[in-house]
Each structure stands twice: as structure tokens, then as C-alpha cells.
Amino acid sequence: MIKVGDKIPLELGGFAEIRAVLGSGGQGTVYRAVYRDKEYALKMYFKNKLKRPEMFRDNLTALTDGGDISPSFVMPLILTENTRDGFGFLMELIPEGYAPFSDILNARVKFSGLYSIVNAAIRITMAFRELHNSGRSYQDLNDGGFFIRPTDGDIRICDCDNIAPYGEHLGIAGKPGYMAPEIVRGEKAPDKLTDRYSLAVLLFRLLLRGDPLEGSRVLKSVCLTEEAERRHYGFEPMFVYDPDDASNRPVRGVHNNIIKFWRIMPEYIREAFTHSFTVGLHQPEKRLIEKQWLDLLIRLRGDICACTCGAQSFAPSYERDEENKLICFCGTHFAPPLELSDGRNRVLLSEGTKLFSDDLSVTAEVVRNKVNPGLWGLKNLTGEVWSCTLPNGQEKEIAGGSAAPIFKDTVIEMGGVRYSIKESE
Numbered sequence: 530m531i532k533v534g535d536k537i538p539l540e541l542g543g544f545a546e547i548r549a550v551l552g553s554g555g556q557g558t559v560y561r562a563v564y565r566d567k568e569y570a571l572k573m574y575f576k577n578k579l580k581r582p583e584m585f586r587d588n589l590t591a592l593t594d595g596g597d598i599s600p601s602f603v604m605p606l607i608l609t610e611n612t613r614d615g616f617g618f619l620m621e622l623i624p625e626g627y628a629p630f631s632d633i634l635n636a637r638v639k640f641s642g643l644y645s646i647v648n649a650a651i652r653i654t655m656a657f658r659e660l661h662n663s664g665r666s667y668q669d670l671n672d673g674g675f676f677i678r679p680t681d682g683d684i685r686i687c688d689c690d691n692i693a694p695y696g697e698h699l700g701i702a703g704k705p706g707y708m709a710p711e712i713v714r715g716e717k718a719p720d721k722l723t724d725r726y727s728l729a730v731l732l733f734r735l736l737l738r739g740d741p742l743e744g745s746r747v748l749k750s751v752c753l754t755e756e757a758e759r760r761h762y763g764f765e766p767m768f769v770y771d772p773d774d775a776s777n778r779p780v781r782g783v784h785n786n787i788i789k790f791w792r793i794m795p796e797y798i799r800e801a802f803t804h805s806f807t808v809g810l811h812q813p814e815k816r817l818i819e820k821q822w823l824d825l826l827i828r829l830r831g832d833i834c835a836c837t838c839g840a841q842s843f844a845p846s847y848e849r850d851e852e853n854k855l856i857c858f859c860g861t862h863f864a865p866p867l868e869l870s871d872g873r874n875r876v877l878l879s880e881g882t883k884l885f886s887d888d889l890s891v892t893a894e895v896v897r898n899k900v901n902p903g904l905w906g907l908k909n910l911t912g913e914v915w916s917c918t919l920p921n922g923q924e925k926e927i928a929g930g931s932a933a934p935i936f937k938d939t940v941i942e943m944g945g946v947r948y949s950i951k952e953s954e
């Protein structure tokens with residue numbers, strides 16, 4: 530038994546001294562430990578829990594010198610020696626302010642707003658794309674493996690010890706709800722295509738706060754035995770909103786989140802999930818690729834829209850009145866906001882709208898004019914100067930910290946891209 534104060538010898542020499550227990554999972558225990566005056570997390574596997582410990586250790590060694598990968602992944606850094614208590618590895622601690630995804634799913638932790646949720650979805654998708662570009666798959670997805678900072682949607686992905694090259698199965702029994710049906714049925718080892726299924730599940734759980742296959746049918750199984758689980762997630766999977774089969778619909782009082790959030794999702798997001806959990810259940814090669822999800826999620830972020838009451842929603846989901854004004858649930862009717870478009874993507878410009886760079890730092894924000902609160906501006910939050918052409922042809926330079934006026938037919942050039950402000954539909 531490992532206890533506080535124990536010193537675990539490391540493969541590269543030196544010791545990690547145990548300070549506290551952080552948590553225990555199916556494979557092992559994670560401790561807070563100190564190595565060379567710095568605190569780390571130390572994961573020690575339960576002895577006898579790994580089916581093939583040598584193969585596992587070899588994979589860990591490959592991961593520790595696996596080269597650069599997104600900082601979203603909390604990768605193994607240094608292996609311990611094989612000790613009487615088994616072996617493990619050091620990794621970075623999860624920084625303060627990050628909550629386990631499970632705490633978000635059970636509403637113990639709340640996001641600061643829609644931007645944080647959609648940006649978390651974008652970051653997760655980007656991380657998967659990077660992993661797949663390096664020829665590896667994640668294998669063991671579950672709610673406990675993800676940490677999200679609710680203030681801005683930054684993420685940390687743990688359990689990275691299970692990342693392995695395609696086709697190699699580390700013998701990890703993933704969580705049925707996240708595993709592709711063909712893995713649940715025991716037909717395949719994890720790869721890019723099975724990870725893509727898991728990504729769709731993760732995005733569904735993040736955006737709709739429920740399980741895409743858990744509806745009335747699953748509730749009828751009085752207790753979810755392993756056999757019932759294999760049926761619902763492997764042999765007879767059925768999407769809760771399958772357009773051709775209503776036998777597994779969400780149940781009011783049990784799946785309220787899904788019912789509520791499905792209604793506010795724009796049609797293009799509903800279609801993507803419907804495809805993922807109908808066609809994609811049975812034809813792995815037809816699952817959405819990461820780039821498709823990224824395009825959809827960036828579009829979703831551009832559709833975030835705020836009412837004067839402060840409530841945010843996605844513009845396509847508002848009801849409209851006979852003058853085509855958007856109706857907020859607070860009762861306010863407001864004109865559709867103007868949009869900023871580069872001809873490909875659009876971003877609606879309403880109070881608090883934010884623009885982001887590819888690496889998700891904020892580059893601009895919609896603000897009210899301090900002198901004349903009836904006027905709106907797009908504040909430049911970068912160090913670069915924008916050039917702006919007003920509707921009357923007048924040209925203006927917009928330095929960092931100042932704002933371009935938001936008028937129809939204004940053209941703004943930022944970072945070499947030309948955007949125009951237009952009426953939205």
C-alpha cells in the first residue's frame with residue numbers, strides 16, 4: 530500500500546514523494562507528489578488490473594517521448610520504476626479552475642455562457658483532430674477524463690495513458706455510452722473511426738447534457754445490466770431523436786435537458802447529430818470528420834445572439850414575430866442583429882458578441898459607445914491596426930483598444946481578411 534510520505538523511484542533517477550491522494554479510478558490511484566521541488570500528479574496502476582502490463586508500459590514509454598502535442602492533453606511525462614506496488618507515471622496537475630466534465634453534466638458546475646460551451650466543444654474537436662493527425666486514437670473516453678474551465682471553455686484531457694496507435698487495443702474496457710457500437714459488440718479495436726463516434730457522443734453530452742441513446746426504451750430495462758447495456762449501446766442502438774423510429778424518445782421528467790436543449794439547437798447541429806446517431810451508428814466510414822464538426826461549431830458560435838435582458842441563445846432558434854423580429858423568452862421583440870461576414874462565415878453582432886482567433890483568444894468584442902450608448906462598436910482587442918471603410922467611403926484606422934463603428938455596409942480589414950457588415954436574415 531502506498532501512503533503519504535512514501536518515495537516512489539523514477540525511471541530517470543530520483544524519487545516522487547507522495548503528498549496526498551487525489552482520486553481513484555478503475556485502473557489505479559492518482560496522487561499529488563513532489564519531484565525536484567515541483568508538484569505533479571502521480572498515477573499508480575493497481576497491480577493485477579492491467580491485462581498486459583509490459584505492453585502498457587511500452588506504450589507509456591512511447592507516449593513520454595511522443596513529441597509535441599496540444600497542451601490540452603495531460604500526457605505522461607516520466608515513468609516510475611517497477612516497484613513492489615506496481616508502476617505508474619508523473620504528469621502535470623490539472624490547474625485550478627478546471628472542473629471535471631461529470632460536474633458539468635450533473636449541473637454542479639455551470640458555464641459562464643454559450644461562448645464557453647461552444648469553445649469547449651471546439652477545443653475538444655481540435656484536440657481529437659491533432660491526435661488523429663498523429664496516427665493515434667484515444668481509446669478510453671469517459672466523463673472523468675475531461676476537465677473544463679467553465680469561465681472560457683478551456684480544456685484538459687486526462688487518461689492519456691490510454692492513447693495508442695490505431696489498431697492497438699490496450700485492453701481498456703471503455704464506457705459503453707462512449708464506445709462505438711462495433712467496439713461494444715467486440716468486433717473491432719479502437720481507431721480513428723471509433724474515436725469519431727466517441728467525439729459525437731462527447732459533443733452531444735456537452736451541448737445537450739444527456740445521452741444520445743438513452744430514451745424511453747432504455748428506461749424500460751428496470752436495471753441496466755451488462756447485457757442490457759450491450760444491447761442498448763451495441764446490438765440495438767437507437768438514437769433518441771431518430772426521425773424514422775420514435776421508440777426511444779427522451780422522457781419528460783427524466784431527460785429534461787435533452788428535450789430543452791434539442792429545441793434551441795439550430796437545424797444544422799440537429800442534422801449533424803441525427804446523422805451521427807443513425808447512419809453513423811452502423812456505417813463508421815460515414816461518421817462526421819473533425820473538420821466538419823469544427824465548421825459547424827464555428828458557425829454555431831457565430832449564431833450566438835443576446836437580447837437586451839442579457840439572455841443568450843442561437844439566433845436560428847428564436848421565434849419571430851410578423852415583422853421578422855426575434856422574440857426572447859423575456860417577452861422582448863428585437864430586430865435581427867447585423868452580421869459580420871467574410872463571405873464564408875458570419876458572426877452576428879449583438880451586445881457582448883466576441884470574435885476569436887484560430888487559437889481561440891478573443892480578438893474583438895461588441896461594445897456600446899460610451900458617449901452615445903445608442904451606437905455600437907466592434908472593439909479591437911489585438912495589437913494590430915485594422916483598416917475600416919465607412920458606408921460614406923471615409924477610411925479610418927482602428928488601433929488596438931479602439932472600436933470600429935457598427936453600421937450596415939462598413940468594411941473592416943482585420944489580419945488580412947476583409948469583412949463586411951450586413952443585414953442578417
Ligand SMILES: [Zn+2]
Binds near residue numbers: 858
Ligand atoms: Zn430577453
